[in-house]
Amino acid sequence: MFLRRSAAVLAGAALLGSAGVLGAPAALAEESPSPKPKLPSGLYGSADPQYDGVYRQSLALLAQDAVGVVPAKKAVNWLAQQQCDGGSFTAYRPDPGEPCGSGSGEDAADTNATGAAVQALARLGGHGKTVAASVTWLKSVQNKDGGWxxxxxxxxxxxxxxxxxxxxxxxxxxxxxxxxxxxxxxPYDALRALQLGCDADAGERGAFAYMPEKDELAANDAATVAAALAADGSGFASVAADRPAAAEDGDATEVAAPSCGEDDTYAQKDSAKAAAAYLSGALKENKGFLPSVTPGAQDQPDHGSTALAALALSGIGEPGAAARPLGWLEKNIKGWDGVTTNPAALAQLVLAVHASGGDATDFADTDLVKRLNATGPEPERSEPENAGADEAEEDDGGSNLVLWIVAAALVAGIGMGLLMSMRKGGKNS
Known part of the structure; x- marks a missing residue:
C-alpha cells in the first residue's frame, strides 16, 4: 500500500487476502512445514510481523486509547523499543538489541513505520525523547518537494x-x-501537487494520486483516503472538539466540492474538502464501499479503505457523509476476512466508528473493542469508560481522538504503508 521493495516482499503482497493477512499457499505450507517463531508478549496479533509489526501495534494502541482503554505498559514499551539508534523505525525488529539495517532492505528505516509509531507514542505520552528523535529523523529525510x-x-x-x-x-x-x-x-506543497483539480474528469476532481505516472495523475482511492486528513493538517492522533452524534445510513449526506482557483487547482484551505467530496461521490456510486485497487482484485470491495474513508470524512468534519460507508460495513462486516483477529483491521474499524459518533462496543452486534483487546496483552484497563467525559477532562483542549489513513490505507500483513505505495492505478484499476 512505496519505494520498490525486494521480490520477496512483492511476492508476499500477492498472497494478501481482503483482510490483509499474509500467508503462504496451502500446498507450500504442507510441503515445507516450519514452526512459527515465538512472538514478543507485548505484540498485538499472531500473524508474522515482519512487514507490519510496528504499524499494527501503533494502530491498535491508538484505537484503544481513543475509546478509553488503557493499553498494557509492555505493549507501549515494546513499540518504543523498536526505535533504531538514529530515530527511525523499521517495519519490525525481531531483536531490538541488534542494530537496524541500512539501505533499502526489508529491515531498513521507513517513514511509514516511523510516522505511525510517532503518532501512537506522542498520543500515549511518556516517551518524549523517543518521539523527538523520530521527528528529527523524519525532517532529515524530507524530500526537496516537501514530501516523503x-x-x-x-x-x-x-x-x-x-x-x-x-x-x-x-x-x-x-x-x-x-x-x-x-x-x-x-508537505502541503507535495500533497497539492498530487491532487487532481478542476481540469480533471468530473468524477475524479479532488482525488489524490499515489504519485505521478508518466507525468500524469491518476485518481487513487487509497491515496485519497490517506491524504484527506493530512491535507487538513491531521492524522491518526488528530483531535476534534466534539464527537458528533452517530448518523444513520439513511441519513447519509453528500459533500459539496469547493471551487478551484484560476489555475484549476484547489487552494490549501480547500484541499481536504475537495478530497472529501470525491470520496463522498465514490462511496455513493459504489453503494457504500470503495473498491479494491490491488492488482487483480478490482472487482471486490476493500473493507479497510472503506473504514478509513469513514474515518477521514468524520475527521474532516463530515460525519454525515461517513454514515454511508459505516452503514455498508455494518451490513457486510462478515465479508471482511480476518477482522476478528487482525489488530490493524479491528483498529481501523474501532477508530472509524468512534470518530463518527458510534459505539465501537456494539457495532453489528459485535464488541469491536473486546475483540481488539483480545489480540494483544491484557490492557491496564480493558473496559472503556465514558469516553466523552473522560477525554474532555484529560485532553489539553477538551477534545476527542479521531483518526486518519494513511495509510495506508489499507493495513495488511505487509503493512499499510507498503500496500499503499503498491496501489498506483486509477480508482478502479
Missing part, C-alpha cells in the same frame, strides 16, 4: 507524506512550517 517516500531518498508519495504529516501534528509540530532544506517546500 517510503524509504529515505525515494520519490514522494501521497501515503507516506500523509503519515508523516500526522506524525508531525501529533508531536506538536506545525506541518505547514516544516520546509525542505533544499527547495523550501512543505
Amino acid at each position: 517516500g517510503y524509504n529515505p531518498g525515494g520519490d514522494s508519495d501521497a501515503n507516506s507524506t500523509a503519515l508523516v504529516v500526522g506524525a508531525l501534528a501529533a508531536a506538536g509540530e506545525k506541518p505547514g512550517e516544516v520546509a525542505s532544506r533544499t527547495g523550501d517546500r512543505t
Whole structure:
C-alpha cells in the first residue's frame, strides 16, 4: 500500500487476502512445514510481523486509547523499543538489541513505520525523547518537494507524506512550517501537487494520486483516503472538539466540492474538502464501499479503505457523509476476512466508528473493542469508560481522538504503508 521493495516482499503482497493477512499457499505450507517463531508478549496479533509489526501495534494502541482503554505498559514499551539508534523505525525488529539495517532492505528505516509509531507514542505520552528523535529523523529525510517516500531518498508519495504529516501534528509540530532544506517546500506543497483539480474528469476532481505516472495523475482511492486528513493538517492522533452524534445510513449526506482557483487547482484551505467530496461521490456510486485497487482484485470491495474513508470524512468534519460507508460495513462486516483477529483491521474499524459518533462496543452486534483487546496483552484497563467525559477532562483542549489513513490505507500483513505505495492505478484499476 512505496519505494520498490525486494521480490520477496512483492511476492508476499500477492498472497494478501481482503483482510490483509499474509500467508503462504496451502500446498507450500504442507510441503515445507516450519514452526512459527515465538512472538514478543507485548505484540498485538499472531500473524508474522515482519512487514507490519510496528504499524499494527501503533494502530491498535491508538484505537484503544481513543475509546478509553488503557493499553498494557509492555505493549507501549515494546513499540518504543523498536526505535533504531538514529530515530527511525523499521517495519519490525525481531531483536531490538541488534542494530537496524541500512539501505533499502526489508529491515531498513521507513517513514511509514516511523510516522505511525510517532503518532501512537506522542498520543500515549511518556516517551518524549523517543518521539523527538523520530521527528528529527523524519525532517532529515524530507524530500526537496516537501514530501516523503517510503524509504529515505525515494520519490514522494501521497501515503507516506500523509503519515508523516500526522506524525508531525501529533508531536506538536506545525506541518505547514516544516520546509525542505533544499527547495523550501512543505508537505502541503507535495500533497497539492498530487491532487487532481478542476481540469480533471468530473468524477475524479479532488482525488489524490499515489504519485505521478508518466507525468500524469491518476485518481487513487487509497491515496485519497490517506491524504484527506493530512491535507487538513491531521492524522491518526488528530483531535476534534466534539464527537458528533452517530448518523444513520439513511441519513447519509453528500459533500459539496469547493471551487478551484484560476489555475484549476484547489487552494490549501480547500484541499481536504475537495478530497472529501470525491470520496463522498465514490462511496455513493459504489453503494457504500470503495473498491479494491490491488492488482487483480478490482472487482471486490476493500473493507479497510472503506473504514478509513469513514474515518477521514468524520475527521474532516463530515460525519454525515461517513454514515454511508459505516452503514455498508455494518451490513457486510462478515465479508471482511480476518477482522476478528487482525489488530490493524479491528483498529481501523474501532477508530472509524468512534470518530463518527458510534459505539465501537456494539457495532453489528459485535464488541469491536473486546475483540481488539483480545489480540494483544491484557490492557491496564480493558473496559472503556465514558469516553466523552473522560477525554474532555484529560485532553489539553477538551477534545476527542479521531483518526486518519494513511495509510495506508489499507493495513495488511505487509503493512499499510507498503500496500499503499503498491496501489498506483486509477480508482478502479
